[in-house]
Amino acid sequence: MPEKVKLAYLLAGGCAGCDMAVVDLSETLLDVLPQLEIVFWAPTVADVKYKDLEAMPDGSIDVGLVAGMVRLSEQEHMVKVMRRKCKTLIALGICASMGGIPGMANMHSKKEIFDTAYFDTFSTDNPEGVVPRTNCLVDGKYELTLPDFYEKVRSVASVVDVDYLTGGCPPHHSFIGAALTAVLEGKLPPRGSWLTGGKAVCDVCKRNPALQGKERELIQDIKRVTDGEPEQDKCLLQEGYICLGPVTQGDCNAQCPNVNMPCRGCGGPIPGVKDFGLRAVSAIAASMTDEKLVDKIDCPAKLFYRYSLPSSILGGKLK
Amino acid sequence: MAMSDWKPNIIVFACNWCTYQGADLAGSLRYKYPSSINIIRVPCSGALEAEYIVEALNKGADGVLVGGCHPGDCHYKEGNYKALRRFNLLHKLLEDMGVEPERVRLEWISGSEGKRFAEVMNDFDAVIRKLGPNPRGRNGNA
Numbered sequence: 001m002p003e004k005v006k007l008a009y010l011l012a013g014g015c016a017g018c019d020m021a022v023v024d025l026s027e028t029l030l031d032v033l034p035q036l037e038i039v040f041w042a043p044t045v046a047d048v049k050y051k052d053l054e055a056m057p058d059g060s061i062d063v064g065l066v067a068g069m070v071r072l073s074e075q076e077h078m079v080k081v082m083r084r085k086c087k088t089l090i091a092l093g094i095c096a097s098m099g100g101i102p103g104m105a106n107m108h109s110k111k112e113i114f115d116t117a118y119f120d121t122f123s124t125d126n127p128e129g130v131v132p133r134t135n136c137l138v139d140g141k142y143e144l145t146l147p148d149f150y151e152k153v154r155s156v157a158s159v160v161d162v163d164y165l166t167g168g169c170p171p172h173h174s175f176i177g178a179a180l181t182a183v184l185e186g187k188l189p190p191r192g193s194w195l196t197g198g199k200a201v202c203d204v205c206k207r208n209p210a211l212q213g214k215e216r217e218l219i220q221d222i223k224r225v226t227d228g229e230p231e232q233d234k235c236l237l238q239e240g241y242i243c244l245g246p247v248t249q250g251d252c253n254a255q256c257p258n259v260n261m262p263c264r265g266c267g268g269p270i271p272g273v274k275d276f277g278l279r280a281v282s283a284i285a286a287s288m289t290d291e292k293l294v295d296k297i298d299c300p301a302k303l304f305y306r307y308s309l310p311s312s313i314l315g316g317k318l319k
Numbered sequence: 320m321a322m323s324d325w326k327p328n329i330i331v332f333a334c335n336w337c338t339y340q341g342a343d344l345a346g347s348l349r350y351k352y353p354s355s356i357n358i359i360r361v362p363c364s365g366a367l368e369a370e371y372i373v374e375a376l377n378k379g380a381d382g383v384l385v386g387g388c389h390p391g392d393c394h395y396k397e398g399n400y401k402a403l404r405r406f407n408l409l410h411k412l413l414e415d416m417g418v419e420p421e422r423v424r425l426e427w428i429s430g431s432e433g434k435r436f437a438e439v440m441n442d443f444d445a446v447i448r449k450l451g452p453n454p455r456g457r458n459g460n461a
Contacts, residue, residue, distance in 0.1 A: 107415070278369035281412060285404040294407040301415030313373045318417035318454060 005184060006062045008040035008053070010082050012075040012156060013102060014068025017170040018093040019044055024173035032180060050078060058084045063183050067092040069102050069310070070154045074147035083160040088183060090164045094266045096156040097165040099310030103153045104302055106309045106316025110151045153310050165194045167249050167268030169307060175251050194249065200270045201245035201263045205254035207235045218289040222296035225262065236262045237287065242303060246283045247273060266307045275313045277304035327355040327381040327447040332371065334364045336394040337429045338386025344433030352440035365398025369409045372423060379456060382422050382447040389427040399427070421446055422453070
């Protein structure tokens, strides 16, 4: 029997949705588990501490999965440790690959975020003005430390060189299964690329007029998802619901458009796109009938960069 | 760099069929416009991806101007209408991202408007000089 594949899993600054997606593998996971030796998966699966991972020899782990983004010095440190210890490092999910939903915080400064969290909200009672500090002395002798909270959110892929990127918020469990199988069987694309089918959401969406043998019409009006109900089987974008399907990778099999929810771009950009939001701007604006429709789109930065702001050319709001 | 030494760095994406010909005519007619203007010829204003404009700003352009054919005059029928829709949406997005809206501009300048080309360039240069250097700096470091 061949030696077991050593696997490590790190949750950086994420919501644990990717962990849930891995657990959702259920029977598939049972199939591959005999081939795997989980050496690090804190805190959810294995009882291993950071110092245990730090003590392992460099390059001793075969596959490392990292989910979540980097906002704290602790996350940056652990992501770098993972890079040193793992032969193959995979950014799991859109947070690790592009910054994800937490990346929208780059539209605000650290001060704005702290002011809201520790002072401004209706339910906050903080008369002494206590905010987190990186260290403090308790009773004059115990020094306590906290990780540093950085000014900006970064994706794992921009902090270290990752070998493969995967999209999804969270990635569909079948997709994680396929990625893991590809790694175990060694059927991998060139390093640094996305583990993807390479198709756009529109390519696999049954609402796509082209797949129904119809002409695509231009957008006549912009609607929000709360306005009315989209017609069954008609393209959401054509109906005026801003759907980012044209520029998003369709490994999800267009699950959101199938249930009347426009694509928000969690799959990451289709191949060859440098900046997701800007390409979405080009694609969406070009399919409008009238330039005045643009005025009906509220805060395009947060709409088009919902999952990719830290990876955009500008990286966030300029102060 | 001392403020007095600073000269704006302005990128003009000029459509091959109208604005670029307008620039050509401005030269032939000896109209003057500032040396801060750097023209890049593109096939059509509608061929301009939003990435080009933002990359220019990120790499330290103090202003970006897109020049196309007047509405109805596009060599490719409606490329300039497409450019207008994209530009409006991009303009809004850049405002959200904290880029001063005056730094990016769209103008229709035809091949016979040499004088207008020079006027627009003089005006844009003055606007950018008043705004000052791009806060992202010349190397994209905010």
